[in-house]
Amino acid sequence: MSTNATSAGSRKAVKGRSSGRRSGLGRLGPLPWIGPAVLLIVLVVLWPVYEMVRTSFLKISVSGFVRGSAGFDKYKQLFDEPGLGSVITATLIWTVGVVALTMVLSLALAQLFNQHFPGRRLTRWALIAPWAASVLMTAIGFKWMLDRTAGVLNTVMADLGLIDRPEDWLGDPATAWPWMMFVAVFVSLPFTTYTLLAGLQTVPGEVYEAAKVDGAGVWETYRRITMPLLRPAFLVGVVINLINVFNSFPVIWGMTRGGPDSDTATTTVFMYQLKSSDIGESAAMSVVNFALVVVMVAAFLKVSRWNEEEA
Secondary structure: OHHHHHHHHHHHHHHHHHHHHHHHHHHHOOHHHHHHHHHHHHHHHHHHHHHHHHHOOEEEOOOOOEEEEOOOHHHHHHHOOOOHHHHHHHHHHHHHHHHHHHHHHHHHHHHHHOOOOOOHHHHHHHHHHHHHOOHHHHHHHHHHHOOOOOOHHHHHHHHOOOOOOOOOOOOOHHHHHHHHHHHHHHHHHHHHHHHHHHHHHOOOHHHHHHHHHOOOOHHHHHHHHHHHHHHHHHHHHHHHHHHHHHOOOHHHHHHOOOOOOOOOOOHHHHHHHHHOOOHHHHHHHHHHHHHHHHHHHHHHHHHHOOOOOOO
């Protein structure tokens, strides 16, 4: 009988220890599961932002040696740059223009690919090509095509009698900006189109049938049913494109390197140009860049009322 009591006591002790361990892990909640993701965000996002801000307050030689604190001198030096105002203006026009064109064309393509027609699968696969290829490789390919002496565009246009002499398409900002915007839209279309296409395919067919029974026309159905239900996917496409296009570097650097001078540079390219002469000022431009994109996205989300339900 004493043996039974001893074994029962042992079982209770083991059970108590295991429940204590379970209660200890339970107190951590979801931390063991989200911990790796939080650590990744800290290492990949927060720590670089901290280093970026810290560097903007330092005097750093071109070779990378810290020469002491600079206070706000790098920001003063940055805002005294004669070309900063035009670069910021060009960046805003570039961002709004590319995102607007991308969303309009992607919406049309998503509507097309949502229909049933011969070869639909092949055209969907073909749309992935600009996305699958390297953005820098695409930009360099268009740069070669637009080359003044050996570019295929000048050759074809001269053969057709459309131009009398070769054009320097990327040497003049007036023609370089439209071509760079074209390439930026070209590489942005696949992701945005598939985002909107996924949104269209979540709209129940019964909703359209009910609207048809109620006598709603095509345009009224599209305006009152399709667009409101597509709104979440549309907002995702706009926000991601705003961030990507604003920070776009490979397209501009691969085609013009921001030149001549900084006439075809956005703030991201301008930041890289400053790196060769002053790392601290370049870091200050990075901080300004970060603040601009946060404000721009926050303003869009505020205007679009992204967290409000449709009536």
